[in-house]
Amino acid sequence: MEYILAKYNYWIYILLMMIGLYAMIAKNNLVKKVIGMSIFQTAIIVFYVSIGAKRGASIPIIAHGHGHDVIATAVSAAEYANPLPHVLMLTAIVVSVGTLGVALAVCLAIYRRYNSLEEDEILEQLR
Amino acid sequence: MHPPFPTATPLLAICSSLVAVPLIALSGKKPNLREFWTLLAGAIKFCLVISMAGWILAGNTHTFELWQFLPGLSIKLTVDGFGMLFALVASSLWILTSVYSIGYMRGLNEHAQTRYFCFFALSLSATIGVAFSGNLLTLYLFYELLSLSTYPLVTHHQDTEARGGGRKYLAYLLSTSIGLALPAMLVTYSLAGTLDFNVLGIFPEATAKSTLLVLLVMFIYGFAKAGVMPFHSWLPGAMVAPTPVSALLHAVAVVKVGVFSIGRILTGIFGINLLAAQNLNTVVCVIAGFTVIVSSLIALSQDNLKRRLAFSTVGQLSYIILGIGLASILGVQGGMLHIAMHAFGKITLFFCAGAIFVATGKKYISEMVGIGRRMPYTMFAFFLGSLSVIGLPPAGGLISKFLMVRGALQADLWWVLVIYLVSSFLNAAYFLPIVYKAFFCSEEEALFEKKVDEAPMCCVLPLTITAGISIGLFFYPNLFYSLAQIAIAMP
């Protein structure tokens, strides 16, 4: 039990990921698939953000970080959250928004052509 | 010592007909110019081959290396006794076949003649390439090239029958070369670290006998152009091709390339000492001997003349493999010599079959009763050719068969002797009745008027020449015989 609780952030992201994966694979509606995809990507973002966090750490902004004090403050890096994963995730969020945009655009085009967003109905028309 | 000819001569000999391909293609609108290119290329090729012959006969070999493909593996051209023997046969017969082709194609007014002559030239380049290959990779390259460049020739008629024949042709040749010969070659390379031919063999001494046995069988069946049973049935199938193609490619170039490749592998990769020492020669003899007998029996029952000739070819090819497979000096010499002897004899027979078809449109033996009355020259040439194939005096076939029989004794394999004798009887049994019926039949039986009406000159001339050569080889076999002796001379 403790094992599970201690790493709760991982369990949350795995849960989210599985929900997303389920929706992407099993759902019939294309928009639901896209939603699943979004959840899937968000899960990974959550994962990254959580690994940068530390208990009791503050945001990684060094106040008055000019001049000679820099070295003195930098030593106590443990008091700050790791900013790098968060920065990476800014990029990843942009990417996932891009993917979402393209996916929705394709959905729109599919709807215009087939008048449906249900996968089985579309496959019916393709046959 | 420096050879008296440019070092690149073997390459030039290969390329002379390759260069002719675009020239032939471009002069498609002017048939006379097109045929001029074909004959010119043939003449140049023959001269180039001949120019090297003296040097080779003096006991030298000549190697010319092109670029490296892989570390230690390059395109390597080597001219030695065996290769020279084969190249001489192929290049000289090409000229005759070209002349014959011109008569045949024009006589029947075939379509797509330009394509025909293009691929004809291409396949000759590949054949000479095989003859001059200095290592197995080069040989494989030209071997594949030959399979592919002859496909349009086999399927020349572009009808359903041609499609079926072509399918069979490629299915057998490609599947065996890719499925058996290629992996065998790779395993050989990984074992020996080289693929260069060497009379002493290239396998390290520690190679297990079982490995050798598997490789041997894979090689023999992998080069299916040699028509060893059960991979023979492409050959009768490929008889849908126009007759000159059958003649040159399926009695001489293609099938002999198969036999030549196997001969090269037996003598250059395994080495006859190894074969004899490990008793592997019995394996080769069993495989080849079976084919010799069975194919002769099948040939007896064929009524289509070209098919009968095809099965006779299957038998004779295995005859050669049998000779080389004996792994005794005399046997190998006999086998090599038989490549030349059989080539001249069999091409005569095919030319005759084609001439009969051009002149009378007949394909079946039962329709040829009394044909000697109408085409005496052709049928006499047929008689001479069949003498050579059977191995009766005064024809060249006798000499090579005699050598092989002595080789069998030398190798101490008496049962091979029986195979030779039985098959010679069978050969006689399926050839001589044709000749007999052609000339000696009663007036009622004869299906032809007693009026000489031969095929065009272009057809008759070559077959007369080849028949003459196969007789001449009985009296003057020295050129080919010394080449065969050089080929197997141990350093």
Next chain:
Amino acid sequence: MIASEQAVALMVVLPLLSALVINMAGWFDRRLCFPIALFALLGSCCSAFITVSRVIKSGVIHYRLGGWAPPMGIEYVVDHLNALVLVIIFVVSLLALLFSYKSIQVELPEKILQFYTLYLLLVAGLAGMTITGDAFNLYVLMEISALTSYALIALGDKRALVASFNYIILGTIGASLYLLGVGHLYIMTGSLNMADLQTILPALLDARAIAVAFVLVMGGVWVKMAFFPMHGWLPNAYSYAPSSTSCLVAPLMTKVSVYIMIRMMFSVFNPNYIFVYLDWGRLVVPLATVAIIFGSISALAQKDLRKMLTYIIVAEVGYMVGGAWLANVTGLTGAIYHILADAMMTLCLFMVVGAIIYKLKDSSMDSMEFIFRRMPVTSVVFVIGAFAMIGIPPTCGFFSKWYLISGAIETSQWHYIFALLFSSLVNAFVFFRLFEIGFFGKKPADGHDHHAPEIAVSEAPVTMLVPMVLTALSLIAIGIYTNEIVTVLITKTLPVGL
């Protein structure tokens, strides 16, 4: 001198910026798109060749973007391996661009602007993926190339949309798995720089998270390269795309993914970890065998030319994965060589099909009828491409098989050898069936005196023929210069300890 140093960055920057320029210039005049794209790719192509010659002369090049030192900054690293891949990318994209000039005017007259913008972005993404030395940067560029290829594929005919949608879903899964794997690596090592990772990882052999990271990265890359059984998206996506798109995407996307796999296996992780500690070669090579056999058999069942080619790609991916996982030098050499060979073969065949579609508006096998008479040049190119696929010497396909099979013999992976030979035979069968249709027609007559109907020669335009002929010649040239390519480029990249 400065120019030659900046050539490294120029390869990526030039197409990226030109994509923007095209977008702007295209609003004024659509005819500007093609020349701009052409110049951008010509420039990149020259830069690629300059870089290759520099690498051959003086070894690995490190280029720090913005002057920031790794591991903080992002670094471009060009060694012999990705120098080769970069040349492949730019040569293929340049040839495919030339090819697209006419076909895009027919297939997508309204979307020329969008097509060329996306085209250059895709090339920039692929080049960036290849050149970068940073694992996260790789993810971003992977998604750039993926997003553009989704859009490029969706431009195709009416079934392309659904194919593209499936590709989006699976492509995203693949990229996300990769990202997750990189996250695990980051937790364990605190670094994203590949060279840095490689020095840290050997100390962490036993950590389970590293194994998880490896599985996730490989899984992600395999989805991207359509390795069996994650290949489902590929055939539809590539065969319903516009023919110019498939000429670019089919040769490059899978090959670059294979490159990423090799890079990850040997430049981030190390052979000792994969083949000795985990010993997963014995699991993956059989999977590659299945991929090859499955791809080949599926190719047999197809009636559409492009569908058939896409299944052959699935089989070829099996070749390369299997070669890389054989755990010996020969196999890896074969896999890398096959990246080059297969990119050109695939390009060659897809261009031929593109030319047939351009002339006949049909990509079914029956469209090959009398192709030898109708389009003699195209058909010769097709024959050469097909021979390369079958593996007839001296085309390059033969030599990649040579290396792969030799590698398999060394490790006694007989099933993989069988699969390679089987797929060669199936390719032979598949292509000769097409030759037959091209030579005899659909139904040859029975009679001997039958003459095939007269068909006038009607060739594809010159802008298509030139790249096709060049590609076909390159197939033979690559085969002839195998030894040079292997000794100068490939052997230099082989990891130590293999």
